[in-house]
Amino acid sequence: MQRLVRTVFTSCKYALVTISAVEVFQSNVGTLAVSTGPSMWPTLTDGVNVSVISKVSSSDRGDVVVFRSPEDRSKSIVKRLVAMEGDRVLVRGRWVEIPRNCAWIEGDNKTQSRDSRHFGPVSLSLYEGKVVCNVWPVHSAGFLQRAVEPEYAPPDLHRAAVRSSSADVAIIETKGRDPLEGAPESR
Numbered sequence: 001m002q003r004l005v006r007t008v009f010t011s012c013k014y015a016l017v018t019i020s021a022v023e024v025f026q027s028n029v030g031t032l033a034v035s036t037g038p039s040m041w042p043t044l045t046d047g048v049n050v051s052v053i054s055k056v057s058s059s060d061r062g063d064v065v066v067f068r069s070p071e072d073r074s075k076s077i078v079k080r081l082v083a084m085e086g087d088r089v090l091v092r093g094r095w096v097e098i099p100r101n102c103a104w105i106e107g108d109n110k111t112q113s114r115d116s117r118h119f120g121p122v123s124l125s126l127y128e129g130k131v132v133c134n135v136w137p138v139h140s141a142g143f144l145q146r147a148v149e150p151e152y153a154p155p156d157l158h159r160a161a162v163r164s165s166s167a168d169v170a171i172i173e174t175k176g177r178d179p180l181e182g183a184p185e186s187r
Contacts, residue, residue: 031055032135033066033076039107039114040064040078043144050136051144053129061087062146064131067105070119076128079105079115085124091117101125 031053035044043064044051059065059081069075083089083104089096098104102121107113116122133143 031129033078033131035078038112039109040080041109041112043080043108044078044131044134045140048137049134049140051131052133052135054132055129057130057132059127059130060084060146064144065103065105066128066131067103067122068126068128070122070126071114073126077105077115078131079107079113082106082116089116096121103127 033051033053034047035049035051036047038046053066061081061084063081064078065081066076066078069077081103083098085098085100085102087098087104089098089104096104098121101124103124104116104121106115106117131144134140
C-alpha cells in the first residue's frame with residue numbers, strides 16, 4: 001500500500017512540475033499553435049503545421065508573425081510582416097505610409113488572405129509573437145525563412161520587392177536601416 005501511495009505521489013509531483021513548466025513557458029516565452037485557414041499557404045498548411053510562436057524574438061520585415069485580428073480581437077491571425085512604421089507601401093497604385101506604432105501584414109496566399117490590404121495598417125499593440133519554426137509534420141520541421149527579396153532598384157534607395165503572386169503590393173520603401181542589409185544582390 002505504501003508503495004502505491006508513493007508512486008501516486010511521485011506521479012502527481014511530476015505532473016504538477018510539468019504543467020507548471022508548460023504554463024511558465026507559454027506565459028513568458030512562447031507557445032505551440034496549429035495553423036488554420038489557407039491564407040499562409042504554402043508556408044503553413046491549413047490544419048497540418050504545428051509551429052512555435054515566440055513572444056521574445058524580435059520581428060522584422062519578411063517574418064511570419066501573429067497578431068490579434070483588428071476585426072475580431074478574440075481571434076489571432078498569422079501573416080507575413082511586410083512593412084513597419086515609416087515605410088511606404090504601394091497598394092493598388094497608391095502609396096500608403098505606415099503610421100507610428102503600426103505594421104503592414106499580408107498572407108502569403110494573396111487570393112485567400114484577409115489582411116492589411118483590406119483593413120489597413122495594424123497597431124503593434126495587437127502583436128502576439130513571431131512564428132520561429134515548424135515542429136510538425138517532421139518533413140516540414142525547421143526555421144521559417146524571411147520572404148523579402150531585393151528589387152532591381154539600387155540598395156541605397158532602401159527598396160524591396162515582396163515575394164508575391166499578386167501585384168497588389170509591388171514594392172515597399174523602408175525608412176532607416178536597410179532590411180536587406182547583408183542579403184545577396186539580385187541582378
